[in-house]
Amino acid sequence: GNFVPPIRNNGGSTSNMTSRVIGKNDDSMGDSTRKCLEMLCGPDGELPEKLRNLEPRLIEHVSNEIMDKDPNVRWDDIAGLEHAKKCVTEMVIWPLLRPDIFRGCRSPGRGLLLFGPPGTGKTMIGKAIAGEAKATFFYISASSLTSKWIGEGEKLVRALFGVACCRQPAVIFVDEIDSLLSQEQQTDLKNWMKQHGGDLQNVYIFPFLHQARAWIIRNLLEKDGLFRLTEEETNDVCKLTEGYSGSDMKNLVKDASMGPLREALQQGVGITKLNKEDMRPVMLKDFETALQEVRPSVSSSELGTYEEWNRQFGSLA
Ligand code: ADP
Secondary structure, eight states: OOOOOSSOOOOOOOTTSOOSSOOTTOTTSOHHHHHHHHHHOOTTSOOOGGGTTSOHHHHHHIIIIIEESOOOOOGGGSOSOHHHHHHHIIIIIHHHHOTTTSOGGGOOOSEEEEESSTTSSHHHHHHHHHHHTTOEEEEEEHHHHHTTTTTTHHHHHHHHHHHHHHTOSEEEEEESGGGGSOHHHHHTHHHHHHHHOTTEEEEEOOOOOHHHHHHHHHHHHHHTTOOOOOHHHHHHHHHHTTTOOHHHHHHHHHHHHTHHHHHHHHTTOOTTTOOGGGSOOOOHHHHHHHHHHOOOSSOHHHHHHHHHHHHHHSOOO
8 A cells, every 4th residue: 555656756747648537538548448547447436646647558558468367376386496485475475465464574575586597487476476465467578668668668667556556466577677687787697686686585496306397297287188107107207307497398298298199190080080089198108209309498507507696696495
């Protein structure tokens, strides 16, 4: 409730800005924009103060493209990352659920930085935070602020925080935040952290451990009723996938699941006539074939850079 957006409102209204009441006969506004603003109005039918003097099209963009009312990810959907889940629960979810307890010494940091190689579950964690804390999820990629919205980034961020204020509790997930840093800052992250990161918590999200890889194989295949591997076979796949991220594993399972289909089609039955029940389950040999196609997306030297950064700035595992 006491949240103050980080960007000052310059005040002063111009013709294409929202005002207190949405004019029914305002022709400059399309139906979808009007509907979207109406949904943000309070019970008194007035637009909340935080949304006044913002451009309606930006509010509409935030509501339709950036806001996700039902992110639909729960902790149980995320394999491994036990340490990250524990940190995030204490740092973010509990304070969101019980702001009365998390004050004074227990005040949470102003932000949480999840860092690590791509495809390891950072976005999933953001969505799960929103899901577990019953908060609205806002996703924005920082790189879109500097490209698509050239010159409009600040206005869009203001609209984003405005809508988020009206949809509290809210989780704003900024992806690829490093794209906002200059080249110099990127090479000197240490100093950047000292200047800006004082009130920021860091959690390292690393590629999967053996058990988490087994979990994802079983979980994804079981969802489709295709899991028939023995424990030993599952272990064999895990041994061959050292360093694979969550999304690498997902791609691997996807590719392996094509094996039975490709084999069935080789018998000469056309795809339209194929009987689903005639397909065999996914086997170890499908994974062996898929491993030729799906390679780990993160190199060990890249991993080394993240690990070094974790040693300096991360929370202790
Ligand atoms: P990041 O934000 O770290 O780049 P994402 O959270 O977008 O990665 O993950 C991409 C996809 O890979 C997810 O949608 C999910 O299918 C899979 N994935 C990644 N990490 C995990 C994980 N820890 N558990 C389950 N699935 C995962």
